[in-house]
Amino acid sequence: MNNNEATEIVQGIIGNILQAEVNLAETDVNLFDLGLDSMSIVDFLMAIEEEFDLEIEESELKEDVFTSAHKIVELINTSLSEGV
Amino acid sequence: MGVFGIERAAYFQPESKGNVFEWASLHGYSDEFARLAFERNKINEFYISDRTAEELAVAAVERLNLSPNELRDVEYLIYFHTLQTSAAMDGQSAPARIASKIGATRAKCFSLAQQNCVSPMAIFQILKAYHSVGKFNGKAIVVGADVVMDEGMRLIDGMQMESDGAAAMLITAGYDRSRVFDVQIVTHGEHYAGMDISASGEANNATADRLGYLLLSRLGRRISKQHEKRPYDHVVPHNVNPTGLTKVAQTLGVDKDNVFLSNVPRNGHHYGCDNIINYMDAKTDRVINENDWVLWMAVGMGRTYGACAVLD
16 A cells, blocks of 8 residues: 555545545644544544554654654554564 | 443541642732632632541441451452552551451452543453452452641642542452443653653653544543443542543443533542542542443653443
């Protein structure tokens, strides 16, 4: 899966959670600024892990990861390649 | 399969109780602030001790009703606390003093403190590690206590109201009821911004709040996926931020009615003792029954997150 495909999936997940159309083409979009909050971020990550069939380590879950779609996709790719 | 179980548990609360609204008024909080804080915390009363934490800890262990022979056979006595004032004076050992007072003369003693409200779960992890290398095959007493030494220092704006008290457990290797199945803890340095309100001008770090629920939910989910693979029958949270922890429980598929909170108004927040006290109360009230799959959850100051599954 390339980065564009992954970004589209992430975009769809956020759109579903927020019930709104979102555009992650800008790679520095902060997901919290889009409207995700402390509880919806739980749903977001659950959906990511389900969709990509992976489990992200807690040590990887840092504030910085959620500051751009690019970083989320990077984390997904890293987790997939490590087979976590 | 859990390698040990909670054979007995007991707690001790002092005789004196305070009312949170009277306390707030005495300590300079506005009525509106107090009302909002207490609506969120669900706490109406709290316990006040004129005894030391060590004395309360001894009282809690005594309520385990162990015979002199049983006490002599205890392999470990592990003491936990949150407040610095709940430790012994410099050069002394609170766990050793407690062991001596109760007659656990052969117990190896140590304390664990700075996992704060998650300390009992951290102790479970230590016992699990000891068991795996053959260093824990018998009985351990885990006891915790905290006493606020200055009434004005009780926190009410951290979604809690601190309460004095103590709780104790007899943990027995191979005990097949109330088995401690798994414990997951994460202390995430990234999220610690301190709790010094006067220095930072803010009560909590937004980063910590934003990822806190996520971390807690994941710990609970990981245990469930690795073991019973079914939703928890009950969640026993500690008595801080009941609204937030109920939402976390719901992310694990637990109905809000199965989050045990009924004793929060009368107890306040007993730091690391909360999970033990609440677990006991839930069993006494027959909320938790045989074969129930129960999750303990707590968040410690300093951003320590803990989840622990107990199969009754």
